């Protein structure tokens with residue numbers, strides 16, 4: 001078993017210099033254990049009781065989750081400290097190749113194509129919804145204008161009024177649900193998550209890369225490539 005240990009913090013010499021003020025002097029430990037026989041590696045991260053925490057990203061949801069000790073992979077996106085200029089973010093693989101961002105731009109390229117597919121799928125769904133929603137509304141409107149005799153409700157008594165409302169209320173609810181469905185825009189949610197995941201791989205840069213920058217494999221702000 002081979003073991004590589006990376007101590008990360010503002011007060012230690014690591015694979016990259018951490019100067020962010022939200023990072024503790026001794027912040028976190030990343031351990032890579034290599035199985036000598038198979039060559040397989042196991043990555044782990046451990047928070048060393050840092051003030052502002054250690055976070056890893058769930059790539060399915062884009063959410064950053066605070067961890068004390070957890071298994072990671074070379075592709076894991078890590079944040080030490082708060083989510084602003086006082087913290088730093090990087091991909092775990094950067095510890096092994098701190099001189100370039102080749103692996104990171106490959107990962108970012110993967111993120112771009114994954115999100116394009118997801119947005120395309122959502123686009124198709126939105127088109128379907130744009131077709132269905134007006135029809136639903138039209139139906140509700142037509143039905144609510146029908147004389148109540150058509151539903152078998154006759155007379156003007158209180159019971160007839162109550163029966164009428166029994167029909168009108170579900171109609172209104174149907175209309176309301178249709179309206180909310182039309183308003184809920186999942187594409188916006190996806191786009192926001194997508195933006196947060198296009199963060200520059202250079203620790204401390206915090207720039208949101210455009211698709212063009214990812215394609216060019218270079219950050220326009222810090223020139224990382």
Ligand SMILES: [Zn+2]
Pocket residue numbers: 200201202205206207219220221222223224
């Ligand atoms: Zn950058």
